[in-house]
Amino acid sequence: MSEQHHHGHDHSGGHSHAPKVNATNRRRVGLAAILTGLFVIVEIVGGLVSGSLALIADAGHMVTDFAALAMAWGGFVIAQRPANWRHTFGYDRFSILVAFVNGITLFAVAVWIVWEAAHRLTAPGEVLAGPMLYVAIAGLLVNVFVFWVLMGADRDNLNIRGAMLHVLGDLLGSVAAILAALIIMTTGWVAADPILSVLVALLILKSAWGLVKDSAHILLEGAPDGVDTRAIAADLVESIDGLNGVEHIHAWCITPERPMLTLDAYVDEGVRLGPINSAIKARLQNAFGIDHATVDVMRRSDTATRTDI
Template identity: 80%
Template structure:
């Protein structure tokens, strides 16, 4: 770095101990794959049941389950691709691909919710006949399938944004199945067919809330925002106070490849006569032990 005196010691650029290898959890990949298969098979059952019964709640839930299947399949593909090794052009590997998949999954949830609301208003304006009996049994079957899929995904790493995105899709299906069951019971008891589209809209609103959280968090990562809970000013102040010989910390930048892989770079200025290498090691140890940041590029130098 021009303008700085390193006194021949380049230890501030030491990257020993860092690995750019992907950290894909094999359990995540396997569980998401099983969930995708179960969801895809039940889509066929629910589409047929919705067409026979004439229920928007079932058709809406089937439409959501189609996107669930696509989301789970993309999540599975994201885990598979993320396992590929880093290259000269993609030096951090393909781990970020899973974040892109999570972002797309969130956007699809917005589209699904919008379609449900649009279709519901059409049904309210022109209600049709609904066979509550077949609707009820298909909705109950859907509830059990979604509970099984949700339980499978709960066993995965729920801190993984891709897994969370898949779980949000399945949670939307759980709500859709519950709404279809309630609507079927209301129709059977009172004959009020408007319960079907009204409950579908309520489910759509809940889906929108989940979708916003997923899109917001994945977009923050894609825009290289600082990881949650990491305050760069607090890190700089802590290092100066705790590392002997450290004068100041500047140009601190924090981001993450995935929520599990936080990254940080900083410039550290030391007092005259202080050896650079021990300060470098002390900073990295403090970052790892106190802030959970295991991958940091630390440039230790003296001012001119």
């Protein structure tokens, strides 16, 4: 039987579609969610009693923090489920979807803060600076501890990054509430409360944009960071003897930790296809960090009978 083309996956050291979930990430996000959820109650009561928008805005943000952290924890739990015939890559991508939703909620929170601040500036109300200050300081301490907990997780993970951005925004909200309380206590200028809330909202928007952009890039099957398909094609042809062309390269990732690639490789008559296939995959893994590649190696003369779908 003549050898027409060689197609396959890279199974360097054994390949698996089993999810790669860091148990430390799951534990730390779970602890952060519990602490945040408990303090939400304290801050909502404090904001209502003191009449502070900065505290109420921070409490509203902490509600989304709790939801985001809970979703992140759920994402890690679901990602542990093994691949099956319907979800052949497993459930890792669920965590990216959670990160995207977290980013959208950050946008919504920021818009609400700005809207409420505009209302407070036109119709200022009484603010009890004393209770506001005490609750804000307690919130700052809780947020610092939660942020420290998350610092020990994998910060390259988009889900962890989204959770940290939520907590960082809330930490800044606590700082703003403390500053507003001190200004009101010393000067009586109640407008400091909504103005500082808007500054926090702008910081939240910046963080939200980065998170939505990166998670949407993955959901839209964009190429992984640092992967230039043009450079890969040129490198493979230059570094592998017998390979004279690389076409139809598609690169994407399930998560930032799981880059994927497919390509068509062409060789001249008389060149064995199997060794070229192995050489391409080894080069992709060693030079570009791509350990899951589907490679179709063929001779130019075979393309007349081959149909791409």
